[in-house]
Amino acid sequence: MRRNRKVKILATLGPASSEEAMIRQLHEAGADLFRINMSHASHDVMRSLIQKIRSVEEQCGRPIGILADLQGPKLRVGKFKDTTVELKAGQTFTLDSNDAPGDATRVYLPHPEILEAVKAGDRLLIDDGKLHLKAETCDGKSIVTTVVSGTKISDRKGVSLPDTILETGVLTDKDRADLDAVLATNEVDWVALSFIQRPEDLVEVRRIAGGRVGLMSKIEKPQAVERIEEIIELSDALMVARGDLGVEMPLEAVPGIQKQLIRACRRTGKPVVVATQMLESMISAPVPTRAEVSDVATAVFEGADAIMLSAESASGSYPVEAVSTMASIARTIEREPHYPGIIYAQRAQPEATGADAISLAARQIAETLDLKAIVCYTSSGTTGMRASRERPEVPVIALSPVIQTARRLSVAWGLHCVVAKEPTDLDDMVNRACRIVVEEEFGAPGDRIIISAGVPLGTPGATNMLRIAYIGADGQSGV
Structure with missing residues (x-):
């Protein structure tokens, strides 16, 4: 199943898409990997969805990535005597440690870490920013605020803290249990971490994961944007989570931040996902x-x-129409005359390593000679990510003997991932690459391709060789 586009599509599964037949329809319509939202999925539901995705993967013969999205800390106020109270701009309103039902003057805040961390002048945004409070005095047990805007507050509404850094980590007890369940399946490729504030938030998750999954940091807080370079360095991928980001920062700032994050990830060769309300009306x-x-x-x-x-x-x-529409938009944009120039203008300089120089050379040779494809052998996925970072105009086929690597690479721009056995020698490497290019319909006898690999074969991280190959009449290397 060849995709005629470079950008990948990540589709969230839920009540409308929990049956195997629907998952297959979504995959055939264009979904390259699937997201399981642990805010709504129990462990049993998660395991059932994974089994169905893997069944579709086997039927379709394509590696499919799975992302488990951890809920993260959900900060909420307590309850009110009358469920909802009306407030007025300029009035005083207190959030405190008293668990009695709230009224028009105060409410219980069951998060001592917030009571201890908020300082005078900090903003507190309630109910996705519909109510804006400004902290006036804080004593560790209560926060006296002034209502800046908004007219009401009701039971269990969420609290956002755009000016406050909480000392607690991003993993809640629920997240730890969910992460353990995810890792136990040995079938999930990416874990998304919600409400990252600082690079230190990744340390515990990386220790627990032990390299068994890729870590995708969701950027949805201004504190994370301020330390984005450090967070990218410790992450395997990023998600521009525009929903909560648009609550904690001015809406008009979000498009610029999106561009900043995409370009930062492109410089470092880390995959970046743009999320939230992309086709909301659908x-x-x-x-x-x-x-x-x-x-x-x-x-x-x-x-x-x-x-x-x-x-x-x-x-x-x-759901199927949404995936089809997104795929159609992507294909059309990638055929626009201005698209290659825009992609080229943002292309990052390679790092001063042999592997990066090889990836750069592969792209330049492929584009100069108008080759049909770049074929890269990649065991760990590093070579595939480097090839993707170059954003070549020609297709890139990533061959890996490790199915987990092929699944993880399903998020990377432009990579067509194929699970293939490790070649036995150089001739087998070239013949296998030519044969797969023909089988996957990227080329035909008479075409030329370029192959990147590491010698000795099977050595992770040792990409040091380029080979231009001619596809012979039998679909293998010719002379």
Whole structure:
């Protein structure tokens, strides 16, 4: 199943897409990997979805990536005597440690870490920013605030803290239990971490994961944006989580931050996913708005590795149509005359390593000689990521003997992943590459390709060889 596009599509599974037949339809419509939202999925549901995805993978013969998205800390106020209270701008309102039901003057905040961390002048945003409070005095047990804007507050509404750094880590007890369940399956390829604030938040997760999954940091807090270079260094991938980011930062700042994050990831060769409300209207309508089409197009033009569907595919009325629409937009944009120039202008300089120089040379040779494909042998996935970082105009086929590597690479821009045995010698390496190019319909006898690999064969991280090969009449290397 060849995709005629470079950007990947990540589709969230949920009530509208939990059956195997629907998962297969989504995959055939264009979904390259699937997201399981642990905020809503029990461990049994997660295991059932994984089994169904792997069944579809076997039927379709393509490696499919799976992302488990951890819920992260959910900060909420307590309950009120009358469920909802009306507030006025300028009035005083207190959040405290008293667990009695709230009223128009105060409410219980069951998070001592917030009571201890908030300082005078910090903002507290309630209910996705609908209520804006400003802290006036804080004593560790209560926060006296002034209502800046908003008219009401009700039971269990969420609290966002754009100015406050919490000393507690991002993993809650629920997240630790979910992470243990995810790792126990040995079938999940990526874990997304919610509400990252600082690079230190990744340390515990990386220790627990032990390299068994890739770590994708969701950027949804201003504190994370401020330390983005350090966070990228410790992450395996990034997600631009525009929902909560748009609550904690001015909405008009989000597009610029999106560009900043995509370009930072492209410089370092780390995959980046753009998420949230990309085709929001397709939850209930069979076609998107013009603005949504432009939003998806912007992410594609920027060179994002993947674009994500949330409720559109998880609980909407048109999940298959949403995936098909997103794939169609991506294909159309990538054929635009201006697209190669925009991608080229943002291309990062290679690092001063042999492997990076090989990847750069492979792209330049392939584009100069108009070769049909770049074929890279990759055991750990590093060579595949380097090839993706170059954003070549020609297709890239990543061959790996490790199915977990092929699945993890399914998020990377432009990579067509194939599980293939380790070649026995150089001739076998070239013949196998030529044969797979023909089988996967990227080339035909008479075409030329370029192959990157490491010698000695099978040595991880030793990419040090390029070979231009001619596909012979029998589909193998010719002379």
